[in-house]
Amino acid sequence: MDGRPFRHAVVTGGAGFLGSHLCDALLAQDTEVTCVDDLSTAPPEHVTLLSDRPGLTLVRANVNEPFEVTHDVDLVLHFASPASPADYLRLPLHTLETGSLGTRNALALAREHGARFVLASTSEVYGDPLEHPQQENYWGNVNPVGPRGVYDEAKRFGEAMTVAEAEVNGTDTGIVRLFNTYGPRMRGHDGRAVPTFIRQALAGEPLTVTGDGGQTRSLAYVSDTVAGVLAMAASDLRGPVNIGNPDEISMRELAETVIRLTGSPSTVRLVDRPADDPMVRRPDITLARGKLQWQPVVEADEGLARTIAWFRDHRPAG
Numbered sequence: 001m002d003g004r005p006f007r008h009a010v011v012t013g014g015a016g017f018l019g020s021h022l023c024d025a026l027l028a029q030d031t032e033v034t035c036v037d038d039l040s041t042a043p044p045e046h047v048t049l050l051s052d053r054p055g056l057t058l059v060r061a062n063v064n065e066p067f068e069v070t071h072d073v074d075l076v077l078h079f080a081s082p083a084s085p086a087d088y089l090r091l092p093l094h095t096l097e098t099g100s101l102g103t104r105n106a107l108a109l110a111r112e113h114g115a116r117f118v119l120a121s122t123s124e125v126y127g128d129p130l131e132h133p134q135q136e137n138y139w140g141n142v143n144p145v146g147p148r149g150v151y152d153e154a155k156r157f158g159e160a161m162t163v164a165e166a167e168v169n170g171t172d173t174g175i176v177r178l179f180n181t182y183g184p185r186m187r188g189h190d191g192r193a194v195p196t197f198i199r200q201a202l203a204g205e206p207l208t209v210t211g212d213g214g215q216t217r218s219l220a221y222v223s224d225t226v227a228g229v230l231a232m233a234a235s236d237l238r239g240p241v242n243i244g245n246p247d248e249i250s251m252r253e254l255a256e257t258v259i260r261l262t263g264s265p266s267t268v269r270l271v272d273r274p275a276d277d278p279m280v281r282r283p284d285i286t287l288a289r290g291k292l293q294w295q296p297v298v299e300a301d302e303g304l305a306r307t308i309a310w311f312r313d314h315r316p317a318g
């Protein structure tokens with residue numbers, strides 16, 4: 001974080017998958033961290049994990065209610081939100097409220113402290129995209145009343161509110177559109193493809209690939225995404241900026257790679273595709289490369305091998 005060393009960051013959703021890695025990366029740069037999390041989708045073991053970190057304070061609170069942090073804050077990373085389809089389908093109203101009320105409250109905190117604010121938005125704002133790869137100036141193809149609408153529209157609203165806050169109150173805001181990220185600390189049952197396939201492969205069960213497996217995703221390893229977010233925080237860019245890995249992989253190919261890397265006897269089983277599941281997803285990261293001097297460096301085989309090793313050691317119940 002050469003551009004702006006931060007003294008005290010607030011990370012909403014800091015007990016989650018990405019949030020916990022961000023907390024660790026900030027602590028490693030001597031930034032004090034307050035993690036605000038209601039533990040609605042965080043695994044319980046993350047409370048123990050984070051409680052042991054010197055320099056980190058864990059506050060259990062729902063950011064949809066106004067909240068205060070008493071001592072000076074110079075960075076707010078707003079990462080609170082259910083993120084996996086299994087979670088936001090289970091928590092639809094909470095998801096909408098976190099994208100709207102939660103974003104309003106996190107922005108208010110940044111405004112009160114004169115802090116830099118970064119919103120974790122998502123490639124889901126592009127919906128089932130009609131342009132490929134997706135550039136930041138593409139407006140997306142989202143079904144607001146479909147099952148994924150609660151997540152996609154919450155994030156789209158959060159982006160609009162972030163832009164309005166900068167315009168009206170001059171708050172220093174940035175928006176990152178994160179593409180699928182994977183790595184250690186994901187929950188085996190959170191419904192996302194990588195942890196599902198790894199859990200199934202390690203258990204010797206069939207890997208459940210939806211549809212014909214031809215749909216693609218672009219998967220970024222967590223350390224790459226964290227580096228992109230921190231580069232955005234250190235900049236004065238408003239964005240939105242895509243942060244993701246442009247290497248595209250079909251779901252069938254991903255399942256076969258996981259089988260190969262685990263050495264599992266598992267096979268692939270095709271199951272029904274969920275409604276409004278995007279067919280393709282790939283970020284255009286020209287902007288991040290040019291303005292943040294950031295690009296992903298971890299290849300899929302390496303990132304998957306590290307994630308598989310972590311799952312073998314932890315065998316999460318979640």
Ligand SMILES: NC(=O)c1ccc[n+]([C@@H]2O[C@H](COP(=O)([O-])OP(=O)(O)OC[C@H]3O[C@@H](n4cnc5c(N)ncnc54)[C@H](O)[C@@H]3O)[C@@H](O)[C@H]2O)c1
Pocket residue numbers: 012013014015016017018019036037038039040041042061062063064078079080081082083084087098102120121122123177178179180181182
């Ligand atoms: N992981 C990805 O691939 C990905 C991709 C795009 C965007 N994102 C965004 O990044 C953020 C983190 O995603 P993740 O994968 O770490 O998900 P996660 O579910 O592991 O973490 C989300 C965290 O937010 C907390 N939370 C949810 N609602 C809250 C509320 N109202 N108040 C306080 N805490 C709340 C949860 O308890 C959890 O700890 C989310 O905003 C998500 O939309 C993630």
